[in-house]
Amino acid sequence: MVLTVGGSDCSGGSGVQADLKTLLALRVYGASAVTTVGVQNTRAAATLYAVPAEVLAGQLTAVLDDLPVLAVKTGLFPSADAVAVVTGRARSGGLPNLVVDPVLPDEGQGVSRRAVAAALDRLLPYALVATPNRDEASALLGWQVATPGDMARAAEELAARGPKCVVVTGGDLVTGTEALDAVWAGGEFRYMSAPRVAARNTRGSGDVFATAVAARLALGDGLLDALAFAKGLVARAISDAAGWRLGVGRGPLDVFGWSAG
Numbered sequence: 573m574v575l576t577v578g579g580s581d582c583s584g585g586s587g588v589q590a591d592l593k594t595l596l597a598l599r600v601y602g603a604s605a606v607t608t609v610g611v612q613n614t615r616a617a618a619t620l621y622a623v624p625a626e627v628l629a630g631q632l633t634a635v636l637d638d639l640p641v642l643a644v645k646t647g648l649f650p651s652a653d654a655v656a657v658v659t660g661r662a663r664s665g666g667l668p669n670l671v672v673d674p675v676l677p678d679e680g681q682g683v684s685r686r687a688v689a690a691a692l693d694r695l696l697p698y699a700l701v702a703t704p705n706r707d708e709a710s711a712l713l714g715w716q717v718a719t720p721g722d723m724a725r726a727a728e729e730l731a732a733r734g735p736k737c738v739v740v741t742g743g744d745l746v747t748g749t750e751a752l753d754a755v756w757a758g759g760e761f762r763y764m765s766a767p768r769v770a771a772r773n774t775r776g777s778g779d780v781f782a783t784a785v786a787a788r789l790a791l792g793d794g795l796l797d798a799l800a801f802a803k804g805l806v807a808r809a810i811s812d813a814a815g816w817r818l819g820v821g822r823g824p825l826d827v828f829g830w831s832a833g
C-alpha cells in the first residue's frame with residue numbers, strides 16, 4: 573500500500589484525489605494525509621486552507637503506526653511547518669520509498685512559496701525519488717530551468733542534495749513532438765521521452781506520474797522500471813482524456829482508461 577501526503581483538490585483532478593484514483597487504477601491500496609484543503613476547480617487556482625500541523629502529524633501517526641505502508645508520496649504543502657512534520661518522520665526512518673513531488677503553493681494568503689521551497693530542500697535528502705517540474709526545480713535551485721540542457725543540469729544538482737533519483741519533468745516544454753523528462757539516477761543521466769499528446773486535459777499529470785512511481789515501487793519494481801511505467805501511464809491517461817469535457821478549464825486525466833474501453 574501507498575500513503576499519499578498532499579492537498580485536497582475538491583474538483584478531483586489533482587492532489588490526493590488524483591493520487592488515490594491513480595493507486596486504485598494500479599490496484600494498490602491507498603491511504604492519505606491531507607496537508608491543506610484547496611477550494612479550486614478547472615478554471616481557478618486553489619485558495620488554500622491549511623490543515624494544522626498537529627493534525628497532519630496525527631494523520632501520519634495514525635496511518636504509519638497501523639498500516640503496512642510500502643511507499644510514501646508527497647505533494648502540495650501550504651507551509652514550511654507542514655513540510656517539517658513530514659521531514660521529522662522521514663528523519664526517524666519511517667517513510668519507505670519516499671517520492672517527493674515538490675509542488676509549491678502560490679505566494680499570498682499568508683503563504684510563502686520561498687519558505688516552502690526551503691523546507692522541501694530539507695526533505696529532499698530522505699527522498700528516493702524527487703519529481704519537480706521545471707518551475708519547481710527553478711525555485712529549489714534559484715536559477716531558471718528552461719531548456720532540456722538546463723533540465724539535465726538541474727536533475728544532477730538536485731540529486732547532489734540527497735535523492736537517489738531526480739526526474740525534472742517537462743510537461744510544459746513544447747519544443748517538438750516529444751514530452752521530455754530529465755532523469756538523474758544512480759550517478760547516470762538520461763532523458764525519458766514519450767510522444768507529446770496535444771490535449772488540454774493535463775490537470776494533475778505531475779501527481780499521476782509521481783504516484784504511479786510510488787505505486788510501482790511498492791509493488792516491487794526497480795527504480796528505472798517504475799519510472800518507465802509511470803511515464804507510459806501518464807501519456808496514455810492524457811491521451812484517453814483528450815475528448816473529456818469535465819469543467820471548462822484544464823480537466824483531469826483518464827487514469828482508469830475508461831475512454832479506451
Ligand SMILES: Nc1ncnc2c1ncn2[C@@H]1O[C@H](COP(=O)(O)OP(=O)(O)O)[C@@H](O)[C@H]1O
Pocket residue numbers: 704705706741742743744751752753766767768769770771774776777778779781803806807810
Ligand atoms: N501533453 C503531454 N503529453 C505527454 N506527456 C505529458 C504531457 N504533459 C505532461 N506530460 C508528462 O507528464 C508527466 C508530468 O509532467 P508535468 O506536466 O511537467 O508535471 P506537473 O503537473 O507537475 O507540471 C511527465 O512525464 C511529462 O512529460
Ligand SMILES: Cc1ncc(COP(=O)(O)OP(=O)(O)O)c(N)n1
Pocket residue numbers: 578579580581586587588610618647648675774775776777778779780
Ligand atoms: C491540491 C493540489 N492542487 C494542485 C496540485 C498540482 O498538481 P500537479 O499535478 O503537480 O500540477 P498540474 O498538472 O495540475 O498543474 C496538487 N498537487 N495538489
